Amino acid sequence: MYRSLDLVYLRTLIAVAETGGMTRAANLLHMTQSTVSMQMKRLEEQLSVQLLKRDGRKIVATPEGARLISYAKRLVEINNEAVKSLAEPLYDVSINCGVAGDILYPFMPELIQRFEKNYPRLGFNVKASFSSFLRRGLKNGLYDVIFTTELAPSSEGGIALMQCPLHWVGKPGGESWTRTPLPISMSHNCMFKKPACDVLDAAGIEWVDIIQEMNDTSALLTCAADKGVRAELSCYSMRGIEAIDHGGRLPELPDYTVFLYFSPGLNRELAEEFERIASEVFQ
Incomplete structure (x- = not known):
């Protein structure tokens, strides 16, 4: 004993x-x-x-x-x-950071790693969401900093970090992009959905919405299972989906811009350092 x-x-x-x-x-x-x-x-x-x-x-x-x-x-x-x-608290300061899900990888891990190297006592609370939700959350004080993807230039003080074109993606070697009508696997909250459907309409390509949910997780899984296609940023990385080599059979998609926004209450030194590192990471 x-x-x-x-x-x-x-x-x-x-x-x-x-x-x-x-x-x-x-x-x-x-x-x-x-x-x-x-x-x-x-x-x-x-x-x-x-x-x-x-x-x-x-x-x-x-x-x-x-x-x-x-x-x-x-x-x-x-x-x-x-x-x-x-x-003693683990961190002196914690930053609530909101990130559009389509730029979470590969950019954010490197950004956080580099920032914490310079500020080891700084904590990050990262939440991925839709850009429209992030903008609303910033106004309501839920975030200190947000990264969004937007089609039109920002009119609310956003800092443009990089421009990235959309492209059509699907399962590697998949055939869903050849079907008629074209199955679209994008949630209702995804801001890429309307521009994607608009260019299909303009090109006279018939399409069908196969996702009836607000959450984009099931839409991604459906796309990876070759049940449909979706529009994603060309800089976006995710296992199970890749750019479709459609040889011009699908219309070109517009470019989007990654924007950085700060809460007015964020420390100026942190904001400047955030902007500097983000400008280097998003290239």
Whole structure:
């Protein structure tokens, strides 16, 4: 049966061994000499071994005591680290960052990594959503910074980072793009859906909406299963789908711009650093 060691007793044992006496240890630990003696007696009784002995006018550790002290120091150190880690916040500042799902990869991991290298005490709370939801959330104070993808130039202080064309994607080697009507696998909230359908209408290509949900996850899975096609940014990376080599049988899609927005309350230094790193990452 395992017995639990009292950290208070272990601290006292270390103090007695290092100071060489009960009285000096008591002064160091702000205890009475009788309390120190009682704790050492109880610790020896608990372990059924002698931990301390007299050597002339000093008290020293026995071989068993010395062995226990080596463990005791580690236990006390781990205890102190645990208490300190809980007493101090992990980060000095946390930034709520909203990102359009279509630019989450491959850009955001590199951006966060580079930013945290310069600001190790800065925490990131990242949430992926639709650009329209992110703009609304920024106005309502839910985000400190957002990255959106937009067709038209921003009129609300957004910083243009890069331009990226849309292209048609589907399952690698898939055949859904050859079907008539063309199955469109895009959720109602996806801002690429209307421009994609508009160019199909302009080209006189018949299409059918196969997704009736607001969430885009099922639309992506449906596309990867070769049930339909969708429009994505050419800079977007996702396993299971790739650009369709349609040889001009599908119409060209418009370009989109990645925009960066800040909350008015964000620290100016952080905002400037964010813009600098983002401008380098989004190239």
